[in-house]
Amino acid sequence: MxxxxxxxxxxxxxxxxxxxxxxxxxxxxxxxxxxxxxxxxxxxxxxxxxxxxxxxxSDDKGLVWPREIAPFDVHVVATGRDDVAYDLAAGLVGQLEAAGSEVLYDDRPKVSPGVKFGDAELLGVPTIVIVGRGAADGVVELWDRRSGERTELPATELVERLAD
Incomplete structure (x- = not known):
């Protein structure tokens, strides 16, 4: 075949x-x-x-796993130099896992956002959550790996949004 x-x-x-x-x-x-x-x-x-x-x-940036067989449901990427982003990201990881999601968490503190985003594209988890610039305001970015679409939303709405 x-x-x-x-x-x-x-x-x-x-x-x-x-x-x-x-x-x-x-x-x-x-x-x-x-x-x-x-x-x-x-x-x-x-x-x-x-x-x-x-x-x-796959595409020219890496894998794009279908949701049904992806090794993880969500890839959370914490960026920035403040503990605020990492604290918010860790809390979201806990909430997502409690809701039944398999989560990959990139909490590498000394790695640039560009490298983290490149790694996220390469790994191909279908849904990526970026916790960075808007963390102090309680805002995260939801990134659809397949379409490339990025949407900002309040962190408090993330778990419910992903459940849909």
Whole structure:
């Protein structure tokens, strides 16, 4: 089986009669005579499926996992030099997890926002929450990895918004 870009995800093993002869595997043919079977198998491996999905859903910046198989539901990225952003982000992570979301939290304090955003794009979690500039005012940015759309909203509305 091939995808549009030519990646092979399935494989066929044509075993012939080698193992059937050894095992004595026979069936009746249309004339009622015993004949040795011809064996083969077809398979699709999990790793091949994941590779195919990654290839089909990625863009020039990295992965863009479909929500159904993403390793995380939400990627929270804390930026800035103030503890305010990191405190707000940690609180939001706790709320999201309590609501049943799988959360990846980037709380690396000595990494620039640009590097964090680049890493977020590369990892491809479908929903990214940026806690940074607006943290002091209780505002976060919701980033849809697939569309690239970014929306500011009050942090108090985040969990409910993501539940929708």
């Amino acid at each position: 091939h995808l549009a870009r030519g990646m092979e995800i399935g494989h066929v093993f044509q075993l012939g009669r080698k193992y059937a002869d050894v095992l004595g595997l026979q069936v009746l043919d249309e004339n009622g005579k015993l004949v040795t079977v011809t064996m083969g198998s077809y398979g699709i491996g999990v790793t091949r499926i994941l590779a195919a999905i990654a290839e089909e859903t």
